Amino acid sequence: MRKIGVGTITIHEIAKKNVMDVLNTGRLSYGPYLQRMEKEFSKIHETKFGIVSNSGTSALHVALQALKEIHGWNDNDEVLVPAVTFVATSNVVIHNKMKPVFVDVEKEYYGIDPKKIEEKITSRTRAIIPVHLFGMPCDMESITKIAKKHNLKVIEDSCETMYAKYKGKMVGSLGDIGCFSTYVAHLLVTGVGGINTTNNPEYAIKIRSLINHGRDSIYMCIDDDDGKSGKELQEVIEGRFRFISIGHSFRVTELEGALGVAQLEILSDIIHARRKNAAYLIEHLKQFEEHIQLPKIREGAEHSFMMLPLVLRHETKQQLVSYLENNGIETREMLPLINQPAYQKLFQINENDYPVAKWINESGFYIATHQELTADDLKYIVEVFSRYFSQKLNSVKDMAGFSPILS
Numbered sequence: 001m002r003k004i005g006v007g008t009i010t011i012h013e014i015a016k017k018n019v020m021d022v023l024n025t026g027r028l029s030y031g032p033y034l035q036r037m038e039k040e041f042s043k044i045h046e047t048k049f050g051i052v053s054n055s056g057t058s059a060l061h062v063a064l065q066a067l068k069e070i071h072g073w074n075d076n077d078e079v080l081v082p083a084v085t086f087v088a089t090s091n092v093v094i095h096n097k098m099k100p101v102f103v104d105v106e107k108e109y110y111g112i113d114p115k116k117i118e119e120k121i122t123s124r125t126r127a128i129i130p131v132h133l134f135g136m137p138c139d140m141e142s143i144t145k146i147a148k149k150h151n152l153k154v155i156e157d158s159c160e161t162m163y164a165k166y167k168g169k170m171v172g173s174l175g176d177i178g179c180f181s182t183y184v185a186h187l188l189v190t191g192v193g194g195i196n197t198t199n200n201p202e203y204a205i206k207i208r209s210l211i212n213h214g215r216d217s218i219y220m221c222i223d224d225d226d227g228k229s230g231k232e233l234q235e236v237i238e239g240r241f242r243f244i245s246i247g248h249s250f251r252v253t254e255l256e257g258a259l260g261v262a263q264l265e266i267l268s269d270i271i272h273a274r275r276k277n278a279a280y281l282i283e284h285l286k287q288f289e290e291h292i293q294l295p296k297i298r299e300g301a302e303h304s305f306m307m308l309p310l311v312l313r314h315e316t317k318q319q320l321v322s323y324l325e326n327n328g329i330e331t332r333e334m335l336p337l338i339n340q341p342a343y344q345k346l347f348q349i350n351e352n353d354y355p356v357a358k359w360i361n362e363s364g365f366y367i368a369t370h371q372e373l374t375a376d377d378l379k380y381i382v383e384v385f386s387r388y389f390s391q392k393l394n395s396v397k398d399m400a401g402f403s404p405i406l407s
Contacts, residue, residue: 002328002380006307007185008372014265018258030221033257038195040264041180044163045172047197049204052257053211056159056181057088058250059194060129063155063177064096066206067127069245071153073098078125080152082112083338083357085131089157090337093129094346101125102338104354108296110309110334111138113356117146127153132161132171133335134366135187135274135304136297140166140174147175155179159194162187163271164302172197177207182256185370187270187306188263190256206245214247271304273371277378278305281369284382285310288389309334311364320388321365327384334364 022033034052042050053059064079075097081090083102090100101120106113110133117128128147130138140156147154154175161171162180172178177200182193196207205217212220218239219225225236263270282294293311297303311334312320321331338349339361351358367381 002377003330004328004368004373004377004381005185005330006332006366006368006370008368008370009184009189010263010266010270010371011259012262012266015259015262018262019255022254022258028253028255030251031223031254031257033254033261034252035257037257037260037264040261041195042197044264044267045170045178045197047170047173047178048199049197049201051196051204051207051211052252052260053194053196053250054192054252055250056157056179056183056186056194057092058211058248059179059181059196060088060155060157060159061092061095062207062210062248062250063179063196063203064092064098064127064129065210065245066203067153067155067176068096068098070202070206071126073126076124078122080112080117080120080125080128082129082131082133083354084110084335084360085133085157085337086159086335087337087340087343088159089129089131090343098126099124102349102354102357104356105360106139107356107359108293109136109139109298110134110360111136112143114139114142114146117143118150121146121150121152125150125152127155129155129157130175131157131159132164134295134309135161135164135306136295137161137164137166137171137174137301139298144174153177159183159186160306161304163267164304166298166302167300173199176200177203182260182263187274187304188260188267190252190259190263193252193256193260194250210245210247211250212247213249214243214245216242216244218242270371274305274369275303277371277373278303278308278369280378281308281367281381284378285385288385291315291389305369307332307366308369309364309366311360313363316362317365323388324367324384327387329367329381329384331365331367334360334366336361 038050078099078101079093081100084105093100156175156178158171159181178197180195182190216239
């Protein structure tokens with residue numbers, strides 16, 4: 001049976017060559033490939049600084065920790081997060097000893113709903129984490145306007161969105177700090193990995209320090225003492241094991257950097273292919289719009305289409321998802337959060353307070369748009385949806401014509 005997974009990775013010859021170069025040099029710690037990856041990624045996303053770590057979750061964690069330390073926030077201060085997102089977005093708030101405050105999301109675009117943000121702001125609110133879900137940028141104009149009004153910081157969770165503009169500016173450059181992921185099945189894949197972007201040099205220095213155990217920025221890699229002598233070298237020697245924050249071991253190796261540099265060369269091609277695949281699926285699934293809400297692209301924005309989110313309008317998703325899976329089309333839920341057992345236990349959330357999130361949790365899922373899909377794969381996906389809705393329609397007609405015999 002045909003199997004269409006939700007993710008893929010494209011390993012070109014240049015990626016293999018880069019990895020072998022790293023292995024041949026014997027330099028596995030932070031070096032030229034990671035530095036090049038940071039420089040090129042941040043340039044693409046129109047920011048001055050890029051800092052690589054071992055996951056998008058780590059990028060989120062150190063972004064919030066950096067802001068908390070630099071701005072003197074307190075434990076139990078509040079951070080606004082959307083009620084639909086991957087659990088890591090709000091987990092990092094808890095791990096930083098702060099309190100996540102959930103905000104319902106937009107029905108059409110699935111981003112945090114700006115209309116519902118201000119009612120959640122209190123005297124203890126310090127930041128907003130908008131999440132660019134599924135490849136679609138949030139309404140950052142409205143969000144940053146609210147943040148400025150209330151003196152809040154903005155951390156962009158862009159783990160699912162790269163190479164996409166919102167009103168002429170790239171994601172990752174719209175807030176104070178951007179956070180990206182290069183995990184398996186993401187847009188740019190290095191196996192494990194995360195990237196922070198920012199235009200603020202103080203934030204960049206603190207983030208790099210936190211990724212490296214909280215180390216003094218005078219010595220972040222083995223090249224930092226090259227060409228130094230005398231008093232300057234002595235300062236580096238004394239700073240090698242000086243730690244100014246309680247940090248983490250969130251580093252990656254040059255192997256991930258080698259893969260990242262190769263992936264960056266084809267990132268525009270990857271995004272183009274995903275957009276093309278999504279356009280085909282949306283066009284050919286329009287015949288079922290009465291039953292399914294298809295993705296929409298926000299005015300003034302681009303969509304990266306890390307995946308194709310779909311929400312059933314009038315029923316829960318289990319029957320359709322089961323049919324797709326049984327026919328070889330892999331699915332994933334659209335990132336339910338507030339109904340998670342751990343969150344229900346910790347916060348006693350009433351899901352009815354978040355009606356859009358509840359609807360998405362019950363009826364939303366996504367399927368693949370990745371660059372390895374073939375024309376036959378795309379046609380097959382549409383064919384399976386057609387069979388499902390045809391069978392469902394026939395079933396409804398049979399029920400309508402059924403007349404029970406009364407005794």
